[in-house]
Amino acid sequence: MASVLAANGPNSLIWWDWVGRHTHEIGAALLEHVELTVVAVASGLLVSIPFALVARRFRRARVYIFAAFGVLYTIPSFAMIFLLGPFTGFLTARTAVIALVCYTLLILVRNIVLGLDGVPAEAREAALGMGYRPWQLLVRVELPLALPSVLAGLRIATVSTVGLVTVTAFIGHGGLGQLILEGLDRDFSTPMMVGALLSVLLALTADRLLVLLQRLATPWARR
């Protein structure tokens, strides 16, 4: 074991000495990664809600909304960040966030619609019978009952956004992805390993935290 540690150097997969000297830089990358993810998923949720409400109301609109978001979802992220360039500026943080939001839309709108569709008709009728206004019905009855599905969507969207942020590093806003690219540039494996492993760890952590939130917010859905 001692010999392994002694042999650790610039040519090791992970040179611990480098890691020790760059904790500040690594921490900053991790923080940027979390920031971009939170901003993108929160914006995605805000954009998704009105689309989901329209999609639930009008069958025709539903088809078009899902078709449009489906195409966005299919476009590879590495292409998306440059396709947006002419419109929102190459290498801007705005472009990175817009691209990230694009990938959350299909997941979130689908899950909100599925959740609202799953609300039992009896619950809706009971609320209407109690004199709820349509707006109250939505906020106090339908959305809470749709919560398990909405949170499940939020979980998928968050985990996939953590992965996609490594790609937005190509336009200079990518948190841990920045470490990966830096390592590729310099042919130096340590930052590559640190960036890749930490992004996996971050995605797993986000996944676990959201499962926890799911359990806390919807105790009735426990199996």
Next chain:
Amino acid sequence: MSAVIAVATWLTDGRNWHGVEGIPHRLAEHVTISAISVGVAVALALPVALTLGHLRRGGLVAIGLSNAARAVPSLALLVLSALVFGLDSNVPIVIAMVALAVPPIMTNAYVAVTDVAPGVVEAARGMGLSGWQVLARVEFPLALPMVMGAIRTAAVQVVATETLAAALAQGGLGRFILDGLSQNDVGKLVGGAVLVALLAVLTEAVFALAQRIVSPLDRAHRTDARSRRGMSGLPGVPETDHMEPVRPGIEM
């Protein structure tokens, strides 16, 4: 506006359509590597998933696999694979993409077989079909639409990830994007992005068509919740444990 002109100029320049650096050659590289990866993933995952589904065993593994795999960013997977297996060839790229494509195929094929109506399987057994025959003649054909959907998800993801292979000094359409970026050539950069996007959408469309061809049953007869809700045409969005139609009990 100038970007649009630059892209149009780049796409229509005859010099970009010849040789090793040309669009046809890069496209061929991209499609070949993607096809090999998806092919290997199908060959590895499908027999295992179908057998497990037939035996109704190992569901936790088959389903847990894709939940765990979703947490691994594809760029991270590519880089880790390149570091472990070396950067000299396409092999680490294929390995990474197979690892990416196996989980969705595995999970969906397993679920597709277990979803076949029990009555149909019993009827087949009653007619004297052996276990193997039930799988080959009844369960597999009925599972095929969903299996095809899984391959479609995997293929689109692989085509997208192969783009990133350019960052590891390999070919494919991603080269144009990366070279355009380093050469400050907007036409090449955005033109490459347009080609990548078109290829991904085309892949999605081809597999959607294949899925439709192998789904002769009427929409109304399908058993999965998504198609009943008119969402069967969606690209492969990963699903989780709560994805079934949510019917929370009302507790007051």
